Amino acid sequence: MKASELFFPTLREVPAEAEVVSHQLLLRAGFIRKASGGVYSYLPLAQRVLKKIMQIVREEMDRAGGQELMLPIIQPRELWEKTGRWDVYGDEMFRLQDRHKRYFALGPTHEEIITTLVNADVHSYRGLPLMLYQIQNKYRDEIRPRFGLMRGREFIMKDAYSFDVDYQGLDMSYQKMFEAYHQIFQRMELKYRVVEADSGAIGGSSSHEYMVLADSGEAEVVYCEQCSYAANVEKAECSCQEAVPGQTDALPLEKKHTPGQKTVEDVAAFFQRPTSQVIKTLLCLADGQPVVALLRGDRELNVVKFQNLLGCLDLVMADEKAAYELFGAGFGSLGPIGLDIPIYGDLEIQAMSAANCGANQDDYHYINVCPGRDFQVRQWNDLRNAVAGDPCPHCQNPLQLVRGIEVGHIFKLGDKYSRDLDASFLDQNGQSQIMVMGCYGIGISRTMAAAVEQNRDEQGIIWPLPLAPYQVIVIPVNSKKEDQMDLARSIYEQLLAKGIEVILDDRDERAGVKFKDADLIGIPLRITVGPKALQENKVEVKKRWEKDINMMGMEEVLNLIGELWG
RNA sequence: CGGGGCGUAGCGCAGCUUGGUAGCGCGCCUGAUUUGGGAUCAGGAAGUCGCAGGUUCAAAUCCUGUCGCCCCGACCA
CATH class of the missing domain: 3.30.930.10 (Bira Bifunctional Protein; Domain 2)
Structure with missing residues (x-):
């Protein structure tokens, strides 16, 4: 196909509507x-x-x-x-x-x-x-x-x-x-x-x-x-390590004034502890009935798991108004202690011994919370999303994400x-x-x-070889130079005769434009015909996914194509 | 469905607050000079300002409606 006849309207600028x-x-x-x-x-x-x-x-x-x-x-x-x-x-x-x-x-x-x-x-x-x-x-x-x-x-x-x-x-x-x-x-x-x-x-x-x-x-x-x-x-199942029971002789539960500390990050920073030592208390409505999920501060609730556990049809996060009605406190100050709402704890919570959590009173949090001693849950279950580093449920090897x-x-x-x-x-x-x-x-x-999405760089697309729209693009550096065009045309025809899918960029454009377009549309092999090629009776071959350029004869080019698409 | 934003030349945008000749860059066309990573100069074409109403002597600009597009949200306290 000749580029001068191919309908491929390229754009220099990114259309505003395109996000990814x-x-x-x-x-x-x-x-x-x-x-x-x-x-x-x-x-x-x-x-x-x-x-x-x-x-x-x-x-x-x-x-x-x-x-x-x-x-x-x-x-x-x-x-x-x-x-x-x-x-x-x-x-x-x-x-x-x-x-x-x-x-x-x-x-x-x-x-x-x-x-x-x-x-x-x-x-x-x-x-x-x-x-x-x-x-x-x-x-x-x-x-x-x-x-x-x-x-x-x-x-x-x-x-x-x-x-x-x-x-x-x-x-x-x-x-x-x-x-x-x-x-x-x-x-x-x-x-x-x-x-x-x-x-x-x-x-x-x-x-x-x-x-x-x-x-x-x-x-x-x-x-x-x-x-x-x-x-x-x-x-993904989170095969939590067997729960270490909370220390029974741990420090006594204490309520602390924590003005303005709302998020898990705030609270953790306030007490100078990692977020993994904070118990996150999430209020949900299961078919309209309030239920509470407890998770480590650095974990995310897996709604699908929670919903399957509860066997309800509909599970949504409650809004803050509901929190005030049920807890007397807003988001950020919720906790499991003294609640009479069904509480479901993630397996990891069970293993904590001196955690922090909200006191169900705005601007107050407990420290030295021991699950089992300070509050009871209805059930311990796997409620969180898996994360990188979790042990594989089959072989315990750390999982990748x-x-x-x-x-x-x-x-x-x-x-x-x-x-x-x-x-x-x-x-x-x-x-x-x-x-x-x-x-x-x-x-x-x-x-x-x-x-x-997977195969690209700053210049454009890098098609996987089996999917590329064309395999090769032949670029005469200067289309006005007869000798270059002649050689380019002859290479193009040789490739065509071999049944190779090839574009000849015969447009009257500057070399830069042709290179940019070739990179953008992602043709795997680029053959450049310029003064250098003419002199040495070889062509310059560049692979779209590599930086370097190789000089080679036609025989070699055909072999390379054979190897790549063999 | 809720919230926000945008619609002006093929693409990217300014102009709108404060109504009065529709602009810029890129692209496109012609010519010259250029020619190894998106050339330069000169000239040129191209827009019913999304659409429909309204206000006004006068609307891209103000008002109402409507259509289209984009983003965010509809789970993390």
Whole structure:
């Protein structure tokens, strides 16, 4: 492709609306343009990257026994009513009406439609198992679309659905997908991790998320370098060291005047102690009923764990007004001593012996607090988020913490949809059985953004080799110099003849402009044709991810390309 | 959904308080000189000031409404 003909409108300045790096770079490098909030056009360079992502996904899905199909994006309301999701999905779902005032959904996902499809045409165990997948636009009317392609309202998604005769079959399908996903992200050369995910409302069966590691990721993940353990911080178990009972002969409880000391940091500083010696008292409302959680001052409450423990439907932090009503004190002066509200303590609190906590009176705190002696709790539990350095629940090795972007999610659906939509078959004994399903998603457009988020520098994008829109860019330093252009053109044609994806930057621009653009759009290999190249009958080759430039002959260039993309 | 901010040329922004000829930088077009990391000079094109009402002799500017976009919040005492 000649750069003079390629549609890649690069921007020198960062558009004001772009917050995260991937969004900024994809806009600046001429990959995407916004059509509306959370809705983007994919320009030719982006389209090439997306095709490469999709191709890898397709090949691995096919290898794992999947069959690609296309499903409607416009889906009738009745299907969604059968599973109850017409209501459950709420405002997240785009809805529309036709001229007859019938309602439709723009598919946010395709369980309903595909289960109905399979139900209609598979009636025997002989037709199972079945693994079907689609790569299509999906729609979610996000409350707040943001981060460019990261959280859009229209996005490209690969979803695979498996149908099996029983749970054993589902396990096998799941395992195949689990492995296929590893293949996919390895082939994309992305740094990623699989984590155990919360299967949530769907039930106790397993679920894994594939996270592309990037500092800007929304999710925090802890992992163990020694064993294979990895989990979302919200899911990670905190296997607290066995509780050391509070010292019974400790110093007596004392109330201290602490004017103006509100936060954990204030109180810790006031008593010249670490925040880990402060007991943080959090007032929550569980289905409207007040409950208290105690955590070390340097820990965070894990709402999911707390909610699971309480078995309530709704758990929110109470506001300060409620604190005054129940404790007679405001935030910052709350404590567990003398309360008649149910108290749940984090395991770590149990091990403390001379802690500080609020006295339920503004501007007063206790010191030398001993859990068990000075107050009782209803239960000791793991209530906090995991942090770096916590022992691995499997092997005790200190856990590492990274941030990640969720690009893949697989889970076992079981019979939820097949039951609601009556997807059944006759088994060998002529008995009617419900199919057992799994579903397996990959955010295609999000993966492109995640790849940029992870692979970039100050100059622009550094595409992983398998995803790069083009492999090589040939830059004649001065397009007006015939000899340079001739050599550049001949190199370009040689590469084209070898089937290599190459751009010839034949634009009448200064060298600096071409270099800047090449770096910005992230083409892995740059071949510069200038006076030096002409003199030595060699070309200058620069790898996008390295600083240095190498002089080499065409033979060598072709070998290098062969090695890199072999 | 709550709070805040913004909408002026393709992009980034000023002008608005105090109403009176619509500006700057980058980009774009033409020409010349340049040509190894976003050139220089000269000339030029380009904006119904988001949209709709209102106030006024006069509105980018004041008022009302509306649409769009961005940020924050909806868990850390």
